[in-house]
Amino acid sequence: EAEVAQSPRYKITEKSQAVAFWCDPISGHATLYWYRQILGQGPELLVQFQDESVVDDSQLPKDRFSAERLKGVDSTLKIQPAELGDSAMYLCASRPDFGNTEAFFGQGTRLTVV
Amino acid sequence: AQSVTQPDIHITVSEGASLELRCNYSYGATPYLFWYVQSPGQGLQLLLKYFSGDTLVQGIKGFEAEFKRSQSSFNLRKPSVHWSDAAEYFCAVGAHAGNMLTFGGGTRLMVKP
Numbered sequence: 001e002a003e004v005a006q007s008p009r010y011k012i013t014e015k016s017q018a019v020a021f022w023c024d025p026i027s028g029h030a031t032l033y034w035y036r037q038i039l040g041q042g043p044e045l046l047v048q049f050q051d052e053s054v055v056d057d058s059q060l061p062k063d064r065f066s067a068e069r070l071k072g073v074d075s076t077l078k079i080q081p082a083e084l085g086d087s088a089m090y091l092c093a094s095r096p097d098f099g100n101t102e103a104f105f106g107q108g109t110r111l112t113v114v
Numbered sequence: 115a116q117s118v119t120q121p122d123i124h125i126t127v128s129e130g131a132s133l134e135l136r137c138n139y140s141y142g143a144t145p146y147l148f149w150y151v152q153s154p155g156q157g158l159q160l161l162l163k164y165f166s167g168d169t170l171v172q173g174i175k176g177f178e179a180e181f182k183r184s185q186s187s188f189n190l191r192k193p194s195v196h197w198s199d200a201a202e203y204f205c206a207v208g209a210h211a212g213n214m215l216t217f218g219g220g221t222r223l224m225v226k227p
Contacts, residue, residue: 004157033214042118042204042217043158056214091157100165102148103215105158 002026004106006092012112018080021109025074025094031055033103034067034077037089046090049075050097082113116141116207120218127195128226135190135221137205146208147188148215149179153201161203164188175199200225 005024013019025032030051035043046065048056051072060067064083069075079086089110093103117140127133139145146165150158162173169181179190188205202222206215 040220042206042219043215044217045214048214093158100146100210102160102163104160105150107157108155110155 004092004094004104006090006106006109008109009107010110010112012114013082015084015113016081018078019082019111020076020078021090021092021111023075023077023092023094023106025092026096026104028096029094029104030072030097031095031103032069032075033093034075035091035093037091037108039088043089043091046077079111082111084113087111087113116145116209116216118205118207118216118218120203120205120221122221123219124222124224126224126226129197130194133190133192133195133199133223135203135205135223137188137190137218138186139188139205139207140186141207141209143209144183146210146213147179147181148206148208149173149177149188149190150204150206150217151175151201152204152220158204161190195223195225197225197227199223 032049034046037043046060047067049069067077089108091108093105095103119138148163149161161177162171164171164181202220204220205218208215
């Protein structure tokens with residue numbers, strides 16, 4: 001069964017360091033999302049891509065976060081510099097660009113900033 | 115702006131008992147509604163979804179949910195809970211299937227033996 005792949009699963013980084021997460025969506029899925037889930041809360045959208053184009057990044061803290069999907073396939077989310085408040089689960093999801101198909105989520109990357 | 119409220123942060127039920135998790139949404143048009151389940155340290159798994167049609171929808175693992183437009187609710191139910199159902203449950207709303215989802219704060223379900 002096709003899955004959204006994310007790596008790493010866990011990441012510990014020091015405050016002020018740079019950190020990056022990678023997501024490989026299900027093959028053929030044009031839409032890709034990055035969500036952030038703070039412990040004890042529901043996920044919140046950071047950025048949505050349609051192929052290689054950003055559709056919505058209104059909630060992305062652009063002073064320190066960046067996201068790219070250069071070839072419209074896999075995607076990277078970067079934080080530089082990391083802050084203590086960035087500790088969270090970062091979830092990637094994807095969906096095909098047709099019909100009423102829901103988004104499929106990956107296992108997430110758990111980030112701890114120390 | 116759309117929003118979702120899950121009034122119950124924690125719920126504890128006995129194994130074999132029935133379950134209802136509440137979800138209220140705010141959205142100006144007909145919403146796309148979802149219930150997801152998340153085990154500790156894991157991603158989100160879709161339990162069921164409502165897009166249109168029959169307001170009672172069946173999902174995986176014996177779950178069902180009923181869309182009530184007049185109450186702006188989409189409550190999740192299961193007639194008999196199993197210990198393996200212990201997890202966190204999230205209700206979400208979107209403008210359409212491909213739209214970003216707005217999630218509720220989640221309800222943590224604990225199951226007593």
